[in-house]
Amino acid sequence: MKIKFLIFIITISSSLSFTFAQERTKDTIDDQVVNVVKPYTPTISDAFKIKDTPKLSDSNMVKKKEVKYNIFSIPVASTFTPAKGKAAKVDKAKPVYLYDNYASLGVGTYTTILGEVYLNHELSNTENVGGYFSHHSSGGGIDGLLLDDSFAKTGLNAYYSQKLRDFSWKVNGGFDIMTYNWYGLPEDFFSEAPVDQNDTRHTFSGFHLGGKLKFDDAIIKDGSVRFRRFGDDYDSGENRFVATTSFDVPVQGEEISTEFYIDYIGGSFDNGFSSPDEIKYGNVTFGLSPSFQLKQDDLTVNLGLRLVYLNDTEFSDNQFFIYPNIEATYRLVDEILIAYGGITGQLQQNSYYDFANENPFVSPTLFVVPTDQRFNGFIGLKGKLSNNVSYNIKGNYYSEGNKALFKANNINSEPFGDRDDINYQFGNSFGVVYDDVNTFSVGGELNIDVNRNFTLGFKGEYFSYNTDEQSEAWNLPDVTGSIFMDVQITEKWFAGASAFYVGERKDQQERIGPFVNPNPPITTTLESYFDANAHVGYKVNDQLSVFAKVNNMLNQDYERYLNFPVQGIQALAGATYQFDF
Structure with missing residues (x-):
């Protein structure tokens, strides 16, 4: 209240003072002239903007003549009706349909028959059943041979x-039958x-049976x-059983990947090459391979x-064997x-099955033992020269004990035994010898993978061997290339080619028998060879295509063994x- 009262008194006093000031007829203060001197300080408001289009004040300025435009509309009869605009369509490539099954059959020179059938059927979203059948046979006919050279697989x-x-x-399961001639x-x-000829x-x-099991987590x-x-x-037989598994072992927050396997093999041959005694072999191996990965x-x-x-x-x-298993990569x-x-290193299990598939002219008189690959040291560079070109350069040094080498059996002029079917003892079969071999x-x-329409690849390797007891690393090449x-070519036409080169190999053979003068074994150098192959095909429709192949195009007369x-x-x-069910 006091504040309001003071404000009221001040307001009344001011009004009275203003009234008295108006009523004064003469001021006691005389007029004075006061000159204020101050330097000019421009401000932004004093500036002005130059107009983009200056205004002319010339009285003789030429005036622009006014121009009038007239449009004469003439009606024209037309049936044209503009259509509504539509987005342009992009032509999509027709997706390639992949069939689940196919059958292939080919016939050729030397009475050759080549056939394949692959089947795969989806029983449900989680079940599949299928199979694969293959056949390759030839009636033979190599010039200059005394014996039949036909085969079938x-x-x-x-x-x-x-x-x-x-x-x-x-x-899965299946069986295999292979027929060859010595x-x-x-x-x-x-x-x-x-x-x-029929005796050779x-x-x-x-047959084989097996199964696989894979867990997601x-x-x-x-x-x-x-x-x-x-x-x-020839009454030879071999049994082999292999079981493997892999698992992770957690150790202090880290995982150690581990593999474990059991490998059993046992077999026998009715007799030896120069002895009627039965040959038996067998072993079982247990392997454990832990490994730990480091990344930085x-x-x-x-x-x-x-x-x-x-x-x-x-x-x-x-x-008991201990092998290193160390690998490293650096980008x-x-x-x-x-x-x-x-x-790295490993104990490699050899078998009659592996020997016969690699060299079908072995005699049923082999002794089978595992190979001790003490270590395999390697170093290399790999990468990409561009998005379409990749390369790999590698050097190896192997040290192997009891390495299996194919070696020609001796020429036995007087085969032993009472059997009439001992027909692999005339220098026309191969045995296996073992030696400690170091390989560099x-x-x-x-x-080169330019696109889906063109791929090209090259590969080559040079070998140098050092043996312990054998004078040579029999039947191992010094150079290989492919x-x-x-x-x-077009949507319908396709083609391909392949070639491989195998360098010189060495083998040794000796003639033995009760009436043969003793002579040192003869070492033979097998010449290198180059084998070129090509094929061309035409796609008749989505399901049917025809093809033609030519092998050994240069007609090289070389000896594989x-x-x-x-x-x-x-x-x-x-x-x-190609087809579907």
Whole structure:
């Protein structure tokens, strides 16, 4: 209230003072002239903007003449009706339909028949069943041979698989039949066949059963088992059982990847090459391979080892092996230049099945033991020269104990035994010898993948061997090389080519018998060879296509093994049909 009262008194006083000031007729203060001197200080408001279009004040300025435009509209009869605008359509490529099954059949020179059938049927979203059948045979006909050189190879495999919520599994089985002839007689010793042509035929046969199991999210990743029975028509037989599994072992927050396997093999041959005594062999190995991966920036290192226990069931001998298992990669320039290296080792299980598939002219008189690959040291560079060109350069050094080498069997002028079918003792078969071999190799490969229509690849490798007891590394080449190419010429036409080069190899053979003068064994150098092949095909429609192939285009008369020449130029034509059930 006091404040309001004071404001009221001040307001009344001011009004009275103003009234008195108006009523004064004369001011007591005289007029004075006051000059204020102050330097000029311009401000922004004093500035003005120059007009873009100046205004002319010239009275003689020419005036723009006014122009009038007239449009004369003339009606024209027309039936044109403008359509509504639409977005332009992009032509889409027709998607390639992939069929689940196919059958292929071809026939050619040397009475060659080549056939394949692949089947795959989806029983449900989680179940599949299928199989594969293959056949390759030839009636033979190589010039200058004294014995039949025909062969046939047939195989059948079937499988069933199922995918469940947390794991998937698969079972499979099949059988194989291979028929060959020991046709490679030494021409220096025989002017006519020492046996009937039909007696040189021998047949390998076998069957296998197996299964695989894979878990999606569990400590045990996967597992597999396989049993194989393999033998021939000379009372030879071999059983092999292999079981493997892999799992992760957690240790202080880290995982150690581990593999474990059991490998059993046992077999027998009715007799030896120069002895009627039966040959038996067998062993079982247990292997454990833990490894740990380290990653830091561009460096990746896998640290591990292999522990193998070997029990020789025939000689009651036990051995324990420790092998390194170390690999490392370092990205020097992203994907362009990657350096890698390592040192590994393993106990390699040899088998009659593997020997017969690599060299079908072996005699049923082999002794089978495992190979001790003490270490394999390697170093290399790999990467990409561009998005379409990749390369790999690598050097290796192997140290192997009891390495298996194919060596020609001796020429036995007086075969032992009472059997009439001992027809592999005339220098026309091969045995296996073992030796400690150190191997140095250097090689490289180049792959060019321009697009889906053109691929090209090169590969080559040089080898140098150092043996312990054998004078040479028998039947191992000093140089190998290969090239392949595939071209999609048009939508309908396609073609391809391949070639491989194998350098010189060495083999040794000796003539033995009670009436043969002792002579040192003869070492033979097998010449290098180059084999070129090509094929062309035409797609009749989405399901049917026809093809033609030519092998050994240069008609090279070379020997893959001692005294075993190969067929000359070969031509084959056929068709492939794709289908669904």
